[in-house]
Amino acid sequence: MRNLLMKVSYDGTHYNGFQTQPDGRTIQDIIEKAIAGLSGETLKITASGRTDAGVHARSQVFNFYSDSPIPPERWCSALNSRLPEDIVVTDAQEVPLDFHSRREAKRKTYRYTINSNQFPDLFNRRYQFHHHGRLDMQAMEEGLKHLLGTHDYTSFASRRSTKPSHIRTIYSAWMEVDTSMCRTGNTRDQGVLHTYLTGSGFLQHMVRIIMGTLVEVGEGKRTPDSVRTILEARNRAAAGPTAVSKGLMLWDVEYDELSLIRPQTDF
Template sequence: MRNLLMKVSYDGTDYNGFQTQPGGHTIQDYLEEAIHRLSGEQLKITASGRTDAGVHARGQVFNFYTASPIPLERWCMALNTWLPEDIVVTEAMEVPEDFHSRRAAKRKTYRYTINANQFPDIFNRRYQIHHYGKLDIEAMRQGLSHLIGTHDYTTFASRKSTKPSHVRTIFDAWIETDTSMCRPGTKDQGIIHTYLTGNGFLQHMVRIIMGTLIEVGEGRRHPDDMRVILEAKNRAAAGPTAMSKGLMLWEVEYDIPSIAETPSIQTT
């Protein structure tokens, strides 16, 4: 029996999130069906975490146990033949038997994208929200800085959260702006990418942070209000939950040597 780790990218627009649920049509459902078609095994995969409906992933990680003799280097290409075109497995490697994608994850990075140009980008509209009004990006940076550290993030958690503790650590948070598509002489501000790296995130946490941060950018809140909002530990103190389509699971990091150092990752 082998324990295989895989990395998958997906456009979550048309799916009911990553995790299997009664309504079906999830990323997990399609991955498990592809594995069944390929190896004949009915199994459950374990992911680094769930993503909600409409949320995308550049680097979701999952693992599963298999008795299949299929060579490691064939898994990615073979699985992709059975997957929809908006789900692509990009890496595969064998990991220790006790490896668990969620419990072993040390750092996760999410990216949230805002198109702050006057007009929407029809080619990237599935991966960004459009905000044509002026945003104070520097104020957003200042507000974001108040969230770095170890805190109780109850304010930025869904009211439906069932986690026993809302204490998490955000290691880093920053904003990058791409102005390459801005039209000279216009009010275009570019594409605003906000990155948050932490040891874990609560349900809707990044989206609530972004909904509140947008209000800072609009001048409806002061950057220092983010500290007060955080300390309130009350969901009502924060802004709205930003739309899911702007959110992407960017990267999941592990510190297990067999993952960090072994050059056997197969990329297709």
């Protein structure tokens, strides 16, 4: 028996999220079916966390137990030949038997993308929220700073959240603007705004509610300092709307390197 860790990238457009659902096609379902076709094993994979319908991933992590003799370096190509083109396994390695991809995760980074040019980008429309009006990006960045640290993020959690505690830590948060698609001489185009948040973990819809609130700051409907007031309210009704899912991407999941090292067995 071996415990295998894998990383997967996916376009979540046509899926009902990562985690198996009774009424929807999910990334987990497709991967498990591919594993069954490859190794003949019917099993359940454990992911670092779930992503909602329409959300994408650059580096989602999952693990599972297998009796298959297939070496780790062969798994990626073998699985990818059985997966649809919008799901790609990018890494595979053997880890200790007690490794758990969700419990062992130390940090997660999400990226949310807003296209603030006048017109949407036809070729990236699946991965960007297009905002047709001008945004005060400096005000948004100032508001974002109020979310750093360890707080109760109830105001930025879905009302359906079942977590016993809404206390989380956001270690870093920053914005980057890509102006490469701005039209020359056009003063209406503002560029593509990428917002990154790295934290100990995130609540259901947390990043999307944060972004929906920051968009209202950018529109002038809220002040940057109001983000702190919203946080302190611990009330979902105090925050802005939940931003559309297609702009969100699970960017990275980090682990303590020691937890990934498989002990050597002496014979």
